[in-house]
Amino acid sequence: MTSAMLVSILMTLIAASTPLLLASLGELVAEKSGVLNLGVEGMMLCGAVAGFAVAFSTGSTGIGLIAAIIAGVAASMIFAVLALSLMANQVATGLALTIFGIGASSLIGAGFVGRTITRLQPVFPAMLSEHPLLRVIFGHDILVYLSFALVAAVGWFLRRTRPGLILRAVGENDASAHAIGYPVIAIRYAAVAFGGALAGLGGAYFSLALTPMWADRLTAGRGWIALALVVFSAWKPGRLLLGAYLFGAVMTLELQLKAAGVTWFAPEVLAMAPYLATIAVLTMMSLGRKTGRLDAPACLGKPFSAS
Amino acid sequence: MLEWRRRREPSTLMLLASPLIAIGLTMVIGMIVFTAMGYDGFHAVESIFLTPFLEPQRWGDIGVKGAPLVMIALGLAIGFRANVWNIGAEGQYVMGAIAGTGVALLTYDMTGWWILPAMVLAGILGGMAWAAIPALLRVKLQVSEILTSLMLTYVAVQFLYFLVRGPWKDPGGFNFPQTRMFTADQTLPTVLEGSLVHLGIPAALVxxxxxxxxxxxxxxxxxxxxxxxxxxxxxxxxxxAARTTWATMLISGALAGLAGLFEAAGPFGQLTPQFPVGYGFTAIIVAFLGRLNPLGIVFGGIVLAGTYVGGEIAQSTVRLPQAATGLFQATLLFMLLATDVLVRWRIALKRRVA
Known part of the structure; x- marks a missing residue:
């Protein structure tokens, strides 16, 4: 294998992994606070369409990214009001959010199908970002570097800071956290909003960086894979990074085999790979598990009311 | 100030009224949102929620779309009652259709009354087999059935694409990605002469x-x-709990598979890439609209089938895009979940702290 090929494969790997990493990191924080938001796919689609529509209209991918964050947070707030304030079933609410995201992105995106924009550009100057070898390190857009920085930041926040400790306490034992005087619901709102922001960015990565063209259901179920990754990570940001790149590798392999014209696999069989891999990984996680509930936060998915 | 106060017992009145309140709220919100987006919001809502029910010539179409929704939702609701979250009914629906179509393709040059029952049986078994995978993983390894059943939906859809583009492509079909048309012995009989109303509709009610x-x-x-x-x-x-998980997953898989087979042997008459239309997901809304009660689900299925039929009407009357139907359905589920709070809680004036 030539070094040029290796560089190209690594570039594809990083591009495929970044949206998964962003979306699943946001969900990890929400789940650490005890909230299971199954609407990741829907929030990603909201971010993807808002990012594209705004980038197309303003000509600025930067403003598009901000719009994607706002759209992701807005979508997550629908979930929060229903699941946190009105104590609705979190599984059903998350599903509703995904159905909503599919419908809303398809409706808003209808006018943009097939339109193109200038994709998100690398951060570093061309001398570095287009260097045949160094582009592996310097050839990426802002979201790639942001995703790595956020993994470190979230890991530090959850383990080393007081607010992080409180967030985990709310997820592990909401009644005690409430009794001590922490605002359980407010903290969960914040965690869900963070999840929404990162899902929005993850979705926008599809429409602004990977394929700078709008297509219906652009995220193709990646939001669900992001949810599985959180389980895979055992709610640890470092392992989440590993998991996201593992799945990125599966998708890269799919693309490489397709590009190489490998014919003994039908393209449909290759397209199944990420979903089969998800099931395989979830199964292996369970086989390797020693204790009860896979290190999940104890209050995950349970509604909380103070009265 | 107002505050939420927990009811001593769930309100039976609200249990029945909240779905109606939710439908009302969805209509109001839909009217406002679509008017704000520059559509004729009033007529859009009228087309989606009223026209299908007021025009008798649409009722057959409502039945055709409602039957699979009701069948799938019945199974899902039984699972949801037991806290078993099979959200991959769409995949089981597709696998049921695939299994039944397999029998149809094996018997295409045969005749006999037994062919359709054999297809029905294959459809049920196909859906059950696909639901057995998440059931097994949940019971033996505590793997979340939510994620596995959903992932298997994507796998089933790709499998369908593979079959209709490859081994099952109609040899006389001008290279279109679709199977042979089913023969008369492989097609669901219609109940009403000269209409689309097929056997699946009374079957769903039974x-x-x-x-x-x-x-x-x-x-x-x-x-x-x-x-x-x-x-x-x-x-x-x-x-x-293990037996309950097995039973509810297999029942919902069987019903989804049966719905898929009925759809393939009924309105479609063959398999095409357009076969999966999302009934497996919409059925989740039907289950909740019916309050997870089998008789309520019949009502829920009629309402949601109406939104499909009405969505098509609104496309021609007020040029509402097709995606609007999905948005209305999601809003309806949001409103259902929101009004659910009224069953267990009531709004009261805040008590003064003495």
Whole structure:
């Protein structure tokens, strides 16, 4: 294998992994606070369409990214009001959010199908970002570097800071956290909003960086894979990074085999790979598990009311 | 100030009224949002929620779209009652259709009354087999059935694409990605002469009654509800959570598979890449609109089938895009979940702290 090929494969790997990493990191924080938001796919689609529509209209991918964050947070707030304030079933609410995201992105995106924009550009100057070898390190857009920085930041926040400790306490034992005087619901709102922001960015990565063209259901179920990754990570940001790149590798392999014209696999069989891999990984996680509930936060998915 | 106060007992009135309140709120929100987006919001809502029910010539179409929704939702609701979250009914629906179509393709040059029943059986088994995978993983390894059943939906859809583009492509079909058309012995008989109304519609109604009897009149139904509401009590009572998971997953898989086979052998008459239309997901909304009650689900299925039919009407009357139907359905589920709070809580004036 030539070094040029290796560089190209690594570039594809990083591009495929970044949206998964962003979306699943946001969900990890929400789940650490005890909230299971199954609407990741829907929030990603909201971010993807808002990012594209705004980038197309303003000509600025930067403003598009901000719009994607706002759209992701807005979508997550629908979930929060229903699941946190009105104590609705979190599984059903998350599903509703995904159905909503599919419908809303398809409706808003209808006018943009097939339109193109200038994709998100690398951060570093061309001398570095287009260097045949160094582009592996310097050839990426802002979201790639942001995703790595956020993994470190979230890991530090959850383990080393007081607010992080409180967030985990709310997820592990909401009644005690409430009794001590922490605002359980407010903290969960914040965690869900963070999840929404990162899902929005993850979705926008599809429409602004990977394929700078709008297509219906652009995220193709990646939001669900992001949810599985959180389980895979055992709610640890470092392992989440590993998991996201593992799945990125599966998708890269799919693309490489397709590009190489490998014919003994039908393209449909290759397209199944990420979903089969998800099931395989979830199964292996369970086989390797020693204790009860896979290190999940104890209050995950349970509604909380103070009265 | 107002505050939420927990009811001593769930309100029966609100249990029945909240779905209607939710539909009303969805209509108001839809009107406002689509007017703000520059559409004729009033007529859009009228087309989607009223026209299908006011024009008798649409009723057949409502039945055709409602039957699979009701069948799938019946199975899902039984699972949801037991806290078993099969959200991959779409995949089981597709696999049921694939299994039934397999029988159809094997028997295309044969005739006989037994062919359709064999397809029905294959459809049921296909859906059950696909649901057995998440059931096995949940029971043996505690893997979340939510994620596995959903992932298997994507796998099933790709498998369908593979079959219709490859081994099952109609040899006389001008290279279109679709199977042979089913023969007369492989097609669901229509109930009303000269209409689309097929056997699946009365079948769905009969199944709803059976599901109601199962849930309300048998020990098995009681066990399912106890496992969902109070897992610890269920263990004491000797109700096995593992058996409940198996039973509810297989029932919902069987019903989704049957719905898929009916759709393939009914309105479609063959398999094409357009076969999966999302009934498996919409059925989740139907289940909630019906309050997880089999008879309520018939009502829910009629309303949601109406939104499909009405969505098509609104496309021509007020040029509403097709995606708007999905948005209305999601809003309806949001409103259902929101109004659900009224069953267990009531709004009251805040008590003064003395």
């Amino acid at each position: 199944l709803a009654v059976i599901a109601w009897l199962l849930m309300e009149k048998t020990t098995a139904g009681y066990a399912i509800k106890v496992v969902g509401l109070a897992p610890a009590a269920a263990r004491h009572g000797g109700f096995s």
